[in-house]
Amino acid sequence: MRKLNKNFYLREDVVQIAKELVGKKLYSNINGQVCGGIIVETEAYNGRTDKACHAYLNKNTKRTQIMFGEGGMTYVYICYGIHKMFNIVTNMANLADAVLIRAIEPLAGVNYMEIRRNIKSNKVALTSGPGNLCKAMGIDLMHYGTDLSGNVIWIEENEGKIFEVEARKRVGVDYAGRDKDLPWRFIMKGNKWVSKRNFGL
DNA sequence: ATAAAGATCATT
């Protein structure tokens, strides 16, 4: 019921923020259809030191510019021409960091999500994986730069559920050289909605 | 103006 404070996103340690986002609740209200779920998988990206980040070495382009603004906004982009990826911008202005949300456990608006995904009930694939989650939640390029303190996309505190968080290697960043094996992916231990791809440490 | 490379997914 309680949205995260702006200060949550403005902190400087994006890895810590990614870890803390596991267990929080992500909601969208798109075309009056409210959907939401518990975040169970995230990845941190650091725009100064991290070769896997689109804003590596402070690369400020039309696509990455939102990461150079203050934390608490959305960074949405298209991957492989097909899938939308939903990220949360963190840190102060001019410090370009972001957290990719990779999977949620559905809570609300499951019927809407199933229609958007065109699949039937009880499919883990509904909101597992970054592309799938975006499609289910109705998040598209038009939501680039959405303020998370508004009423379109937002994140709420968790509900005191008990769980453990585990760190893993990030997925699909083999091009990142020395940074490809950083343990900057965080998952809710044992949760079945965590994406099934690349389970190596 | 052109080319190349993706923070993926579903299917074979």
Next chain:
DNA sequence: ATGATCTTTATG
């Protein structure tokens, strides 16, 4: 393993 599919970015 492979193909789908198209934006963004870099380069000439």
